[in-house]
Amino acid sequence: MPDDLAMGTSSSAAQTSDAVRFGRTMQSISKVLDLAPVPMLLLERGGTVVFCNRAARALVGVSVDAAAPEELGSYFQSGDGLAVSLQCDRLWRGEASSFRGEQRVQHSDGAPIWVLLDAQLVEGEAGGEPCIILQLTDIELQKQAEAALIYSERRWNSALESARQGVWDYDMRRDHMYYSKMWRTMRHIPEDEEIGAKHDSEWYDRMHPDDVPRMREIARRQGQGEQGFDILEYREKTRQGDYVWILSRGGPIEWDEHGTVLRAVGTDTDITHIKTIELELAAEKERLRVTLESIADGMIAADATGHIEFMNRTAEQLTGVTAVEARGKPVRDVFRLRSERSGDVLDCPVWSCFEKQGVIRVDDDGILFGQDGEQRDVRCTAAPVMTADGVLAGAVLVFQDVTQSRALQRQLAHSAAHDELTGLPNRAAFERALTDAIAEARSGQRDHCLVYLDLDRFKPVNDSAGHAAGDELLRQVAQTIKGVCRSHDMAARIGGDEFAIILNGCPLTHGRDVAGKIVRAIAALVFTWAGRPYQISASAGVTAITSEPASPLGFLGEADAACYAAKARGRACVVTFAEMNGG
Structure with missing residues (x-):
C-alpha cells in the first residue's frame, strides 16, 4: 500500500474514532445535564447547539417534544447572541477556559429574559473533541428589582433635591459620614471634596460661634438618650463666607443588640429666608403696636375670657362706644352683628374663634348695630392669640366698614341679572x-x-x-x-x-x-x-x-x-x- 494512501486511511480512522469518542462524551454529558434544574446548552466547535436540557427548553419556551434550535444566536436577543458567540470563540481558541456575564435570551413569545451566563470549556474523553457547557441562570426578577430600586432611588433623590433637602448619613461603626449633593450645595462644598474623619470638629468650626455652646449642650443630651432633641436650628458658614440658617432633622435607624446606636440619618434644610422673615417680624411688632391706633380698620383686642382690653379709634367710631367705656366689657356687648339675609343675631366672632381654635371670618353677611343706632355693613376677622407654650391668651378682632362697597356689589349684581x-x-x-x-x-x-x-x-x-x-x-x-x-x-x-x-x-x-x-x-x-x-x-x-x-x-x-x-x-x-x- 502506498505511504500516502496508508496515511490517508490512518487519518480517516482517527477522525472516526474522535467522532465516536465525542459522541460518547456528548451522550454522557447530556444525560447529566438533562436532569439538572438549571438551564444548560451544550455546544460543539463552530457554535452549534447539540443539546438543550429540559430546564433550558422551559426557559426559552421550547416544548420537550419539539426540536430545539441548533444556532446559538437563536437563543439570544440579536446583539446579545453575537456577544456570546464571540466569547465562545475565545474559549475554542484557548484564550480562556470560561466566561461569565449577563445576557438576554429570547423566549418563543418574543419576550427577552435576563440570564446570568456561565460558560465552561470541557475537554473530550481520551483526547476527543472538547465542548462548551453554557449555564443560563434566570435573573429576570433580580433585574426587575434592580430597575425598581434604581427608579425608587432616582425618585427620592429627585424629590429631596426639588425640596432642597440635604441628606446626611452617619455610620458609627466606621465613623463615616455621607453627605448628599444638596447638602454640599447649600454649603458651597464641591461634590468631589473629601470630608475627613474630623467631621464633628469641622462641623463646629463651620458653626456660628454664638450657636456652638447651645449645640454642644444639645449634642450632649442627645448622647444621653434624651428625647425631643432631634430637630436643630443653627447657623453655619458656607465656603462663600456667609452664614445660612440650617434646620436639621434626624435620628438613629440602627442599633446593636445592646441598644447602642450604629447608624443615624437626617436631612438639613436651608431656612435662612424663614429666619430672616422672623427677625423682620420681631422688629415689625414694635412698629405695629404704635401703628394700631392710626389704622383705618377697627380693631378690638380681647383677653382669654373675651373681655375687651384695647380698642382703637376706628373701632370707637364704628361701634359708637369709647375705648374707656368698652374696656372690661364682653366683646359681644359692644360688637353686635346681625345677618343681612335673615336678620338673626350672629355669634360673636371672638367667641367663635375661641371655640374653634382658629380664624373666623364674616365676609358678606354681617351688619354691625352700633350703640349710636347706626347700622353698617362690615367685614370682620377674629383670630385667637396663643402664647409660645400654646396657651390661649386672647383674641384680635379686625373689622372694616364695607357699606359703600356692598351697595355697589348689590348694584352690580342687579345689573348682571x-x-x-x-x-x-x-x-x-x-x-x-x-x-x-x-x-x-x-x-x-x-x-x-x-x-x-x-x-x-x-x-x-x-x-x-x-x-x-x-x-x-x-x-x-x-x-x-x-x-x-x-x-x-x-x-x-x-x-x-x-x-x-x-x-x-x-x-x-x-x-x-x-x-x-x-x-x-x-x-x-x-x-x-x-x-x-x-x-x-x-x-x-x-x-x-x-x-x-x-x-x-x-x-x-x-x-x-x-x-x-x-x-x-x-x-x-x-x-x-x-x-x-x-x-
Missing part, C-alpha cells in the same frame, strides 16, 4: 329661573307655565321713529307685562323684542288665560312718539313645565314653536304647544 333698558330680568337670570322651575316640576312639587312673547309690527316703529322710540316702547311693554303678571311670576326680556314669562304654580289652562290678558293689554297700548301714534300687538306661545318636555325641543323650544304658530295664524293671538299637537 337685569336688562338695562327695561329693568326686567335678563336672559341669563331667566335661564336660571327656568332651571329651578324645571327642577321643581321634576321633583313633583308643582308644575308651571312658560309663555314666549314676540312683538308684532315692532320693526316699523324703529325704522320710522328711530331707536329711541323703539327703546321707550319696549320699556312700556315691559311695564304692561309686569302689570298683568303676579308678583311671584318671572317676566324677562330675552331678546330684542322677545319676552318670556314663567307663571309659577300655574296650570296650562290658566296660563293660556294669562297669556291672553298680556296679548290684549299690549294690543290696547297706544304708543305716541313725536305726535304720531303707533299700534303694535304681540303673539304668544304657551307650554306647560312638567316633569318632562312634551317634545325634544325642550320647554323653551316648545313655547317658541307655539309663538311661531300664533304668528302664522294671523298674530295677536295665543297658541299652546298642546294645541299644535292636537291637544
Whole structure:
C-alpha cells in the first residue's frame, strides 16, 4: 500500500474514532445535564447547539417534544447572541477556559429574559473533541428589582433635591459620614471634596460661634438618650463666607443588640429666608403696636375670657362706644352683628374663634348695630392669640366698614341679572329661573307655565321713529307685562323684542288665560312718539313645565314653536304647544 494512501486511511480512522469518542462524551454529558434544574446548552466547535436540557427548553419556551434550535444566536436577543458567540470563540481558541456575564435570551413569545451566563470549556474523553457547557441562570426578577430600586432611588433623590433637602448619613461603626449633593450645595462644598474623619470638629468650626455652646449642650443630651432633641436650628458658614440658617432633622435607624446606636440619618434644610422673615417680624411688632391706633380698620383686642382690653379709634367710631367705656366689657356687648339675609343675631366672632381654635371670618353677611343706632355693613376677622407654650391668651378682632362697597356689589349684581333698558330680568337670570322651575316640576312639587312673547309690527316703529322710540316702547311693554303678571311670576326680556314669562304654580289652562290678558293689554297700548301714534300687538306661545318636555325641543323650544304658530295664524293671538299637537 502506498505511504500516502496508508496515511490517508490512518487519518480517516482517527477522525472516526474522535467522532465516536465525542459522541460518547456528548451522550454522557447530556444525560447529566438533562436532569439538572438549571438551564444548560451544550455546544460543539463552530457554535452549534447539540443539546438543550429540559430546564433550558422551559426557559426559552421550547416544548420537550419539539426540536430545539441548533444556532446559538437563536437563543439570544440579536446583539446579545453575537456577544456570546464571540466569547465562545475565545474559549475554542484557548484564550480562556470560561466566561461569565449577563445576557438576554429570547423566549418563543418574543419576550427577552435576563440570564446570568456561565460558560465552561470541557475537554473530550481520551483526547476527543472538547465542548462548551453554557449555564443560563434566570435573573429576570433580580433585574426587575434592580430597575425598581434604581427608579425608587432616582425618585427620592429627585424629590429631596426639588425640596432642597440635604441628606446626611452617619455610620458609627466606621465613623463615616455621607453627605448628599444638596447638602454640599447649600454649603458651597464641591461634590468631589473629601470630608475627613474630623467631621464633628469641622462641623463646629463651620458653626456660628454664638450657636456652638447651645449645640454642644444639645449634642450632649442627645448622647444621653434624651428625647425631643432631634430637630436643630443653627447657623453655619458656607465656603462663600456667609452664614445660612440650617434646620436639621434626624435620628438613629440602627442599633446593636445592646441598644447602642450604629447608624443615624437626617436631612438639613436651608431656612435662612424663614429666619430672616422672623427677625423682620420681631422688629415689625414694635412698629405695629404704635401703628394700631392710626389704622383705618377697627380693631378690638380681647383677653382669654373675651373681655375687651384695647380698642382703637376706628373701632370707637364704628361701634359708637369709647375705648374707656368698652374696656372690661364682653366683646359681644359692644360688637353686635346681625345677618343681612335673615336678620338673626350672629355669634360673636371672638367667641367663635375661641371655640374653634382658629380664624373666623364674616365676609358678606354681617351688619354691625352700633350703640349710636347706626347700622353698617362690615367685614370682620377674629383670630385667637396663643402664647409660645400654646396657651390661649386672647383674641384680635379686625373689622372694616364695607357699606359703600356692598351697595355697589348689590348694584352690580342687579345689573348682571337685569336688562338695562327695561329693568326686567335678563336672559341669563331667566335661564336660571327656568332651571329651578324645571327642577321643581321634576321633583313633583308643582308644575308651571312658560309663555314666549314676540312683538308684532315692532320693526316699523324703529325704522320710522328711530331707536329711541323703539327703546321707550319696549320699556312700556315691559311695564304692561309686569302689570298683568303676579308678583311671584318671572317676566324677562330675552331678546330684542322677545319676552318670556314663567307663571309659577300655574296650570296650562290658566296660563293660556294669562297669556291672553298680556296679548290684549299690549294690543290696547297706544304708543305716541313725536305726535304720531303707533299700534303694535304681540303673539304668544304657551307650554306647560312638567316633569318632562312634551317634545325634544325642550320647554323653551316648545313655547317658541307655539309663538311661531300664533304668528302664522294671523298674530295677536295665543297658541299652546298642546294645541299644535292636537291637544
